[in-house]
Amino acid sequence: MVRSALRSSLRASAGDSATISHVGTAEELLRACNQGSQVVALCALDIDGVPLLAVMSQLLSASARVVIVGSQESASLVPELLLRGAAGFLPLETTDPRQLWEAVEAAASGGATLHPAVAMLVLEQWRATRSDEAPQLTAKEMEVLRAMMAGTPAKSIARDLGLSVKTIDTHRSKIFSKLGVRTGAQxxxxxxELGLS
Incomplete structure (x- = not known):
């Protein structure tokens, strides 16, 4: 029922500008995507018992653009699919036919469409990942790093912090090691890149 309603909505929005069809299984979807023409696949998180995640790489290998449609409650599952290449997510409860067609057009042209709730989930995951990647610098190392970022030479950093140049060099060496770099510029x-400041 949902599938036929989506198909009708898309046909009304697309007019004669696109071919709209539907499939019932993951196998049929993969076959349709491998026919050579540009395909934007509107997919549920589960395709007739097969998790979308299980066929995502095959869909992308066939150059399909994948837009996920599902319930808002399922939004927490979407960020992983977005990281693997999906071009968006729209909740069925709040998406009108025009928005659905705009998502298809955006995906077809290489863009993406995200519902605000999913955008926030992705942002939260990204922030958590970024903070996990950031090395743990001591307070003094952060002071030295900030001075380096401001372009302050080692002698001036030493004078400003009331430390010896040798101590500043030691801090710089530890910073380089923790950041995995060899030079001040790096x-x-x-x-x-890590958002340290």
Missing amino acids: AVQRAL
């Missing part, structure tokens, strides 16, 4: 670049 340390600054890596710190920026």
Whole structure:
């Protein structure tokens, strides 16, 4: 019932500009995606008992663009699929036919569409991952790193912090080691990538 309603909505939005069809199984979906034409697949998280995650790499190998449609409660499962290449997620409860068609068009042109709740989940996961990646610098190492990021030479850092140049060099060496770099410029670049400041 949901499938036929989606198909009708898409046909009404697309007019004659696209071929709209539906499949019932993951096997049929993969076959349709491997026919050579551009395919945007609107998929549930489960396709006739087969988890979308299980066939995601095959869909992407067939150059299909995947937009996930599902319930808002299932949104927590979507970030992993987005990381693996899905082009969006829309909750069935709040998505109208125009939004659905816009998501298909966005995916077909290489874009993505995310419901705000899923965007927040992705952002939270990204932040957690980023903070897990960031090395644990001591307070003094952070002071030295901030000074390095400001372009302050080692002698000036030593004077400003009331430390010897040798101590600053030791802190710099520890910073380089923790960031996995060899030069001050690389340390600054890596710190920026990790959002350290």
